[in-house]
Amino acid sequence: MSTLRPLVRPSLPPVLRWRAGRALPLVAGLVALVVACPLVFIGLQAGRSGWDSAGRLLERPLVGTLLWHTVSLTAAVTAAALVLGFTAAYLVERTDLPGRRAWTVALAMPLAVPEFVHGYCWVSLIPSVQGYWGAVLVMTSSLYPLVFLPVAATLRHSDAAAEEVARSLGHGRLATLWRVTLPQTRPALAGGALLVSLYLLGEYGAFAMLRFTTFATAIYTEYETAFDTESASILTLVLVALALLVVSLDARAARRGRVVREGTTARPCAPQPLGRWKAPAVAGLAGVVGTTLGVPVYALVYWTMRGNSSTLPSTSILSATAATLGYALGAAAIATAAAVPVALYAWRRATRLARAVERAVYLTRALPGIAVALAVVFFAIRYAQPVYQQPPLLVAGYAMLFFPLALTAVRASLAHVPHGVEDAARSLGVRPLAVLARVTLPLILPGLGAAFAMVALTASTELTATLLLRPTGTETLATQFWIYTTDLAWGAAAPYAAVMTALSIPAVVLLTRRTLGTPRPSKGMR
Amino acid sequence: MSVVALRSAKRSAAVLAAIAASTSVLTGCGSSQATGNSSSASGGSIKGQSITLYSGQHAQTVDALVKDFQSRTGVKVNVRSGDEAELANQLLTEGSASPADVFLAENPPALTTLEQKGLLTKANASTLAAVPSGDSSPKGDWVGVSAREAAFVYNTGKLQAGQTPTSVKDLASSAWKGKLGIAPSETDFAPIVTRVIKAEGEGAAKAWLEGLKANSKVYGSNEDLVAAVNRGEVEGGVIDHYYWYRLRDEQGASGVHSALGYFKQGDPGSLVDVSGAGILSSSKHQAAAQALLAYLTSKPAQQIIANSHSYEYPLAAGVQNTKVDRPLKDVGAVVPASDLGDGKQALQLLQSVGLLS
Numbered sequence: 001m002s003t004l005r006p007l008v009r010p011s012l013p014p015v016l017r018w019r020a021g022r023a024l025p026l027v028a029g030l031v032a033l034v035v036a037c038p039l040v041f042i043g044l045q046a047g048r049s050g051w052d053s054a055g056r057l058l059e060r061p062l063v064g065t066l067l068w069h070t071v072s073l074t075a076a077v078t079a080a081a082l083v084l085g086f087t088a089a090y091l092v093e094r095t096d097l098p099g100r101r102a103w104t105v106a107l108a109m110p111l112a113v114p115e116f117v118h119g120y121c122w123v124s125l126i127p128s129v130q131g132y133w134g135a136v137l138v139m140t141s142s143l144y145p146l147v148f149l150p151v152a153a154t155l156r157h158s159d160a161a162a163e164e165v166a167r168s169l170g171h172g173r174l175a176t177l178w179r180v181t182l183p184q185t186r187p188a189l190a191g192g193a194l195l196v197s198l199y200l201l202g203e204y205g206a207f208a209m210l211r212f213t214t215f216a217t218a219i220y221t222e223y224e225t226a227f228d229t230e231s232a233s234i235l236t237l238v239l240v241a242l243a244l245l246v247v248s249l250d251a252r253a254a255r256r257g258r259v260v261r262e263g264t265t266a267r268p269c270a271p272q273p274l275g276r277w278k279a280p281a282v283a284g285l286a287g288v289v290g291t292t293l294g295v296p297v298y299a300l301v302y303w304t305m306r307g308n309s310s311t312l313p314s315t316s317i318l319s320a321t322a323a324t325l326g327y328a329l330g331a332a333a334i335a336t337a338a339a340v341p342v343a344l345y346a347w348r349r350a351t352r353l354a355r356a357v358e359r360a361v362y363l364t365r366a367l368p369g370i371a372v373a374l375a376v377v378f379f380a381i382r383y384a385q386p387v388y389q390q391p392p393l394l395v396a397g398y399a400m401l402f403f404p405l406a407l408t409a410v411r412a413s414l415a416h417v418p419h420g421v422e423d424a425a426r427s428l429g430v431r432p433l434a435v436l437a438r439v440t441l442p443l444i445l446p447g448l449g450a451a452f453a454m455v456a457l458t459a460s461t462e463l464t465a466t467l468l469l470r471p472t473g474t475e476t477l478a479t480q481f482w483i484y485t486t487d488l489a490w491g492a493a494a495p496y497a498a499v500m501t502a503l504s505i506p507a508v509v510l511l512t513r514r515t516l517g518t519p520r521p522s523k524g525m526r
Numbered sequence: 527m528s529v530v531a532l533r534s535a536k537r538s539a540a541v542l543a544a545i546a547a548s549t550s551v552l553t554g555c556g557s558s559q560a561t562g563n564s565s566s567a568s569g570g571s572i573k574g575q576s577i578t579l580y581s582g583q584h585a586q587t588v589d590a591l592v593k594d595f596q597s598r599t600g601v602k603v604n605v606r607s608g609d610e611a612e613l614a615n616q617l618l619t620e621g622s623a624s625p626a627d628v629f630l631a632e633n634p635p636a637l638t639t640l641e642q643k644g645l646l647t648k649a650n651a652s653t654l655a656a657v658p659s660g661d662s663s664p665k666g667d668w669v670g671v672s673a674r675e676a677a678f679v680y681n682t683g684k685l686q687a688g689q690t691p692t693s694v695k696d697l698a699s700s701a702w703k704g705k706l707g708i709a710p711s712e713t714d715f716a717p718i719v720t721r722v723i724k725a726e727g728e729g730a731a732k733a734w735l736e737g738l739k740a741n742s743k744v745y746g747s748n749e750d751l752v753a754a755v756n757r758g759e760v761e762g763g764v765i766d767h768y769y770w771y772r773l774r775d776e777q778g779a780s781g782v783h784s785a786l787g788y789f790k791q792g793d794p795g796s797l798v799d800v801s802g803a804g805i806l807s808s809s810k811h812q813a814a815a816q817a818l819l820a821y822l823t824s825k826p827a828q829q830i831i832a833n834s835h836s837y838e839y840p841l842a843a844g845v846q847n848t849k850v851d852r853p854l855k856d857v858g859a860v861v862p863a864s865d866l867g868d869g870k871q872a873l874q875l876l877q878s879v880g881l882l883s
Contacts, residue, residue, distance in 0.1 A: 062880045123750065127759055208711070208746030218883035224611035225711060225882065226873055227618060227639045306781075370612065374619050381623045389625060468616055472578055472606040472625070483585045483607060488749050488772040 028345035028357055031338045035361040035403050039240065041375035042233045042367070049230030057231055058238075063218065070215040070242070073135055074200045080140040081196045082189055084288065085147025090181070091281055093155035096271040098278075103285055104152065108512045110292040111145045111454075112504030114461030114478065117497045118142045119206035120485065121299030135212040139200060141292035147192030149450075149511065150412055154188040155181070156516050157416055160270070173272065187415060190253040191408050197246050198365040198404070201239050205463070215239060216368050223370055236371055243366035247359045296501070303494040316475065321499055324460050324476040327391065331398030332406075332456035336448055338399065339406035344440070347414045348422070358407070365404040369464030372401055376469055394469040398459040405458060406451035413447020449514030457507040461500055477503075572814040573600035577627040579818070580617065582610025583801060584836035588630065591830055595821045601814045610636055611713065617645060617806070627809040628818050630671065632801050633713040634663075635869040640804065641667040642868060647807040650816050656823035657841040660862035661800045668804030671822045672831050672838040675857055676718055676797040678787040679755045679770050680762035690787030694718060694764065694795025695726075698737025706742040707763035709751045710881040714766045714799060717861075719872035721794035724865060728875065735879045744881065756784040764795065767850065768837035775835060788852065798860045801838065 046054075057063070088107050091097050110118075122129045122138050129137060162184070166176045204216045215238065222232035274281055346358035364372065376397045380388045387393050417440065425435045441448070463478045470476065475483070477500045484493035581588045585607045592603045606613070606626070614636040617624055622645075629646075631637045640646050646667040653669050654662050661670030678690050684705075691697055697706060709715060723731040743760055745751040752769040754760055756777070767786055774782050789795035803822055805815040821827050828840035832847045839847050839854045846853065854860075876882040 060877065060880075062877075062883060066883055124753070127754065127757065209750065211743070211745060211750075213883050221711065221877070221882050223615055224609075225713065225716070226870070227611070227614050227636065229615065229618065370615070374615060377616055377619045381620050385623065464612070467608045467612055472604045475607075479607075486609075486749065487584065487586075488753070488769065488776050490776060 024341055024345050024348070025354075027341040028354075031342050031403075032357045032361050035338075035364055035400055037379055037400065038364050038367050038372045038375035039360075041378050042236050042240065042371060045229050045233035046237050049234050053228075053231050054234040057218070057222070057235060063215075066213060066215045066218055067238070069132070069213060070201060073132065073139070073212070073214060074197045074246075076136050077139045077143065077200055078193050078197045080136065081144040081147045082193055084140065084144045085192060086151050086182075086185065086189065088144075088148050088285065088288065089152035089155055089185075090177070091274075091285065093152050094181070094272055095274050095281070096278075097274060097281060097285075103289075104516065105509060105512055106289045106293065107148055107285070108145045108508050109289075109505070110142050111457055111511070112501050112508045113142065113293070113296045114463075114497070114500060115142050115203070115206045116209070116463060117296055117300075117461075117481075117500070119209040120497075121296040123209050124490065125295060125299045125302065130211045132212060134210045135207055137291075138206060138210060139203075141288075142206075143196045143199065144292075146195045147189065149516075150188035150192050150408075151185045153412070153516050154185045158184050164270075186253065188412065190250050191412060193253075194246065194250040194362065195365070195405065195408060198243055198362060201242055201246070201366040202368045202371075204368055215242075219368050220370070223368075223374075229374065232371070236367060239366055239368075240363055243363045246366070247362050250362075251355065251359060300494050300498050300501070303490040304498070306491065316480065317477075317495060317499060320475050320477045320480050320496065321503065323470075323474050324478070324500070325503065327394050327398060327466075327470075327476065328456045328460035330391075330395040331402065331459045332452045332454075334395060335399040335403050335406040335455045336410070336451040338403060339410045339451055340441075340444075340448075343407055343410040343414055344436075347411070347417075358411075361407060362404045364400065369401070369462070370468070373397060373465035373468040376400065376465070389469070389471050391471055391474075394466065394471070397465050397469045398455070398462060401462065401465060402455045402458050405454045409451035409454055410444060410447045413444040413450070417443045446514045450511055453507045453511035453514060457504050457511070460503060460507075572811070572817055574602075575811050575814045576602035576604060577809070577811045577814045577818065578604045578606060578625050579628045579630060580606050580608070580613045580626045581630040582608060582613050582632050582636070583630050584834070584838075587831060587834040587836040587838075590834065591822065591827055594826060594830060595818060598821070598826075599814075599817055601817060603818065614639060618643065621645070622808040624806055624808050626806050627811050627815040628803055628805055630801070630803040630822075631668075633717070633799055634668075634802060634863050634866050635713060635716065637663065637668040637802050637804050638863075638866075638868040641665060645806060645808070646804040647809070647812070649805065649819050653816070653820045653823050656820075658843075658860065660860055660864075661841050662802065662863060663804075664862075664864040668802040669819055669823055670800040670802045670841050670863065672801045672828075672836075673798045673841055673854065673860070674714070674766040674768050674801070674838055675852075675854075676714070676764060676789070676795055676799065677767040677770070678762055678789065678795075679752055679765050679784055680787055681755050681758045681760075681784050683758055683783055684761045687785065687787065690762065692790045693793045694789050695722070695734060695793070697741065697764070698734045700737075700741070702741040702761075704741065705761040706738070707745050707751045707754050707760035708738065708742045708881070709745045709748050709763070709765070710876055711746065712748050713869075714748065715764070716869040716872040716876065717799050717866045718764065718795055718797055719875060720866050720869055721797055721861065723871060723875065725794050728871070732875055732879060735875060735881060739879055739881050752784070756782065758783065762787075766799065767852075771837040771850065772835070788857075791857070796857060798839070798854070798857055799866075800841070800860075800863055802863070 092100050092104050097103065118138055163176055163180050166180045171179065202216055204220050207214055207217065219232050219235045222228045222235060342358055342361065346354045376393065380393055422435050422440060425439045426432065461478055463482055466476055466479055470479065477496045481493050481496040579592065588605060588607065592605055595601065596603060610632045613629065617626060617629060617640060629640065641663060648666045649669045654666055657670045662668060680690055719731065719735065722734055745754060748765045748769045751763050752765050752773050755763055756773060770784065770786050803819055805812065805819060809815050823842055825842060825845060828842040828845040831838055832840045832845050837849055839850065873882065
């Protein structure tokens with residue numbers, strides 16, 4: 001265990017601290033404020049509601065059932081994603097599994113399939129996938145890569161020495177796994193679990209297709225059937241409370257596991273022989289990939305061949321593709337750039353305030369998409385009328401929605417940067433901004449790439465906010481897919497889903513490379 | 527340069543001709559002598575304007591309508607196609623700053639909600655007169671454009687044509703236990719509940735809903751429900767008729783294992799639900815917006831609706847749908863939109879029995 005040590009921050013001379021810290025809290029605070037806009041909107045709207053109607057909504061016995069659905073589903077899917085993500089990452093990174101590179105990409109690939117396409121594929125092909133277990137199956141198979149990728153990255157970057165020492169001291173394979181490997185990946189597991197569970201709290205569309213109701217269903221009823229924003233906001237406050245709970249649990253889990261490597265390079269681990277477990281392991285992974293990727297691909301091919309509305313897609317698929325790409329890449333750039341100051345602030349200052357700012361922005365992730373989109377409408381039409389329903393607004397909306405994804409990726413890569421590096425550079429007389437440009441940013445470059453890919457991937461398949469925020473007359477692949485499926489024209493819709501998925505493949509490959517690629521610290525230290 | 531000049535000269539000539547044509551068409555179709563007045567009076571000034579239409583309706587049909595309107599009037603229409611409910615929420619959030627001029631909805635409750643919040647302005651009397659008076663808002667803030675009928679879709683492998691229920695109230699009987707599907711979160715479902723409340727009172731309506739709930743699988747949308755009936759997951763369910771026609775288009779004759787049955791005349795389930803359009807009071811292009819509303823209820827537009835693959839009924843007198851097997855007159859008296867209101871009572875009942883969350 002000699003190479004692992006708990007995080008200790010060497011203190012900085014006061015003068016240096018003042019200079020370095022002047023702008024950062026300000027910028028980080030500003031970003032957090034913008035990202036928290038939807039929370040302000042929810043608060044404002046909820047405040048306008050009469051408590052009578054709030055009471056009527058919250059006192060229904062059904063609310064208890066819905067809360068139980070949300071909590072039990074979130075717990076089950078998060079647990080399943082943790083087990084599946086960790087097991088897959090361990091097999092790929094620590095064993096002599098054949099074809100490990102190919103498995104890595106295939107296991108990350110479900111990220112390329114939008115959730116509503118996942119839901120639609122399952123339902124249209126295997127209608128018996130419904131209700132609680134249907135939801136657990138579909139959500140786990142679309143969300144586990146959020147755990148798999150960071151855990152695989154941690155395993156690849158962590159030094160094998162600790163595990164070897166444990167084994168040489170007589171620990172068996174399982175004991176080493178449990179007492180050394182698992183604790184090393186705790187921050188990665190916590191980050192993945194945070195994203196998965198926050199996502200599940202606010203998700204609605206996929207559950208509607210799977211005939212499963214959660215607390216978000218009640219919120220959508222108020223928005224979409226009663227047109228009652230105030231009541232919807234009251235209910236959303238309950239989700240925010242749940243999200244606070246999840247975020248604080250994550251804070252505890254991540255704190256306990258914060259470890260950094262002392263050396264700059266990790267020595268790769270000799271793969272553990274799987275022996276007679278090799279065939280079951282390969283079969284298991286093939287089952288996972290077949291389920292999570294095979295079903296959507298099969299459904300898309302089926303509907304393209306089978307549906308009467310199938311035609312060669314019109315030229316509108318080109319403009320929809322261009323629009324989708326433009327918005328998604330723009331959002332990815334902005335969200336990644338905005339995540340840097342927030343992550344840096346929380347990383348440099350381990351103060352309570354810095355941590356609170358960092359965690360507050362995660363709450364937005366748990367809000368239903370329609371709430372975030374209406375918040376953007378609300379603020380933009382009052383304070384930014386010239387950009388209302390213009391491309392920058394949709395880009396801003398995406399950046400706001402998916403900021404937590406970018407933050408998680410940047411945060412994860414900062415965790416690998418030895419803490420003294422910036423201080424050392426500064427003590428040599430390098431100015432703070434130059435330290436950032438020449439030392440810190442190059443060190444977290446893989447994390448920036450992962451953040452960019454992650455946001456681009458998710459934004460390119462977003463539907464609810466897109467419908468509300470896109471410029472009038474512009475269609476993205478997701479909105480066009482939606483327009484056709486509401487007409488029951490599955491054959492015409494399928495090519496749009498296929499293009500969406502195909503476009504995502506480079507992002508997934510980039511994501512796996514950036515997340516897993518070995519960092520080159522020497523470049524930044526030159 | 528010369529090409530551009532030539533083209534623009536050509537275009538303005540075409541526009542003038544189109545306006546002349548449209549004005550005469552609009553004047554010719556209405557039952558009131560006032561029809562078309564607004565567009566002929568302002569015809570010259572609205573040409574070249576551009577207006578924004580928020581549309582929760584079938585995108586392809588709206589596309590065809592808008593193209594025809596543009597070529598007739600020279601008014602450019604920017605269409606924002608979306609989910610009716612989301613668009614209504616967007617309009618409510620935007621308030622008086624909304625860039626929208628006209629809202630084309632699928633069902634009355636969204637329009638009625640906007641009307642109650644004072645966001646809509648009156649449609650011209652001539653436009654309102656083009657369709658039966660019961661199909662528009664009693665206050666005149668929105669006008670009916672097309673209609674859909676509630677129907678009972680059933681799986682032909684499990685039920686015969688004669689076995690479909692004649693009343694929607696029968697569906698609560700235990701004979702249907704485990705055999706039905708419903709999509710109560712769809713805006714099409716609440717009007718039926720409103721009708722049952724009107725006919726039987728709230729207590730009986732609640733008991734009916736509880737029976738229905740005990741018998742049914744709940745689906746998230748009519749699209750999911752009609753597909754589930756077609757593959758035999760449930761025996762039948764209540765939908766709007768056009769979902770089945772669209773399913774038939776997509777699946778082809780060999781893939782269709784379902785058919786439509788109808789409730790008897792006068793039954794709460796025998797219901798025609800109107801899709802209407804209204805003008806936002808904040809619109810800065812009132813004349814052009816009124817012209818669009820007048821166009822939507824005019825014969826040419828109604829003919830496009832009648833021939834389209836949205837399978838909706840046109841509302842203007844003298845225009846027949848050729849694509850739907852059953853003429854609208856067989857449905858019996860159309861329920862006035864005013865009877866359906868904003869649907870709040872039905873909604874609360876649905877929530878209290880737990881069919882809606």
